[in-house]
Amino acid sequence: MTKRHPTNIFVERFGAKWNRTKSEDLTKSFKEQGDKYQGILTNARNADKIVREKFETNIRAIDILSKDESALIDSIPVGGAQSLSGQGQKAVASLKSFMDQIKLLKGERDALEQKFKSGGDTEEIIEKFSQLNTESNLFNDEALSTEHLEKTYGPMQAAVTDSISRQDELIAKITCANDEFVQSKTGSTSDPRSEMMSELAKGYDAFIELMSNLAEGTKFYNNLTKILTTYQSNVNDFILARNTEKEDLMKSLQGNL
Numbered sequence: 001m002t003k004r005h006p007t008n009i010f011v012e013r014f015g016a017k018w019n020r021t022k023s024e025d026l027t028k029s030f031k032e033q034g035d036k037y038q039g040i041l042t043n044a045r046n047a048d049k050i051v052r053e054k055f056e057t058n059i060r061a062i063d064i065l066s067k068d069e070s071a072l073i074d075s076i077p078v079g080g081a082q083s084l085s086g087q088g089q090k091a092v093a094s095l096k097s098f099m100d101q102i103k104l105l106k107g108e109r110d111a112l113e114q115k116f117k118s119g120g121d122t123e124e125i126i127e128k129f130s131q132l133n134t135e136s137n138l139f140n141d142e143a144l145s146t147e148h149l150e151k152t153y154g155p156m157q158a159a160v161t162d163s164i165s166r167q168d169e170l171i172a173k174i175t176c177a178n179d180e181f182v183q184s185k186t187g188s189t190s191d192p193r194s195e196m197m198s199e200l201a202k203g204y205d206a207f208i209e210l211m212s213n214l215a216e217g218t219k220f221y222n223n224l225t226k227i228l229t230t231y232q233s234n235v236n237d238f239i240l241a242r243n244t245e246k247e248d249l250m251k252s253l254q255g256n257l
Contacts, residue, residue: 061203077192088184094177
């Protein structure tokens with residue numbers, strides 16, 4: 001049995017006197033707004049699902065990263081040089097040695113730089129010039145200057161040339177050792193420590209993204225709540241106004257019967 005719409009009941013009862021505008025003609029904008037908000041909520045639920053899946057995928061790493069330092073260290077498997085092949089361990093040892101040599105080379109470069117900045121013993125050349133000038137005005141100042149510069153900067157230039165040569169040699173050795181290290185890792189079995197570190201890195205990135213998603217989501221739902229509350233209030237006001245209009249019209253029509 002089909003239920004009759006209330007408006008039809010009043011039309012049958014009062015006939016043409018029941019002449020108020022149909023509700024469906026007045027609620028078109030409300031329905032359009034409702035459909036719009038329903039679409040927004042559907043998209044929001046889909047976005048929430050993606051965020052939830054991201055959290056569930058990385059929950060183990062996030063949980064480990066939330067521990068204190070001691071517990072975090074205990075959660076990471078032992079690895080590194082112990083898990084490398086003999087070739088890999090030899091390459092690591094060589095690379096460490098070469099890094100120490102690089103530090104030593106840098107220290108020597110810094111010392112050379114300070115010598116260049118100081119410019120050697122300027123008092124000696126000034127005294128020499130004064131002495132020769134006193135003895136004779138015909139001395140060869142250009143030759144004397146060249147001799148002093150070669151004496152002062154010659155050893156420094158030789159040290160720089162030697163430093164550059166050793167640097168090139170170290171670079172070649174480091175490149176070779178690094179190639180050996182990479183080759184030792186290629187095709188090797190998985191390293192639990194590396195896998196855990198990779199998982200933790202992904203978990204950290206996911207946590208940062210999730211925090212951003214949470215902030216954006218909180219702002220979005222706060223704003224949407226205000227909009228929906230206003231929408232609900234407008235609908236309730238409309239319903240109240242229509243009910244009041246109906247009651248007034250019924251009283252007026254019944255009074256004329």
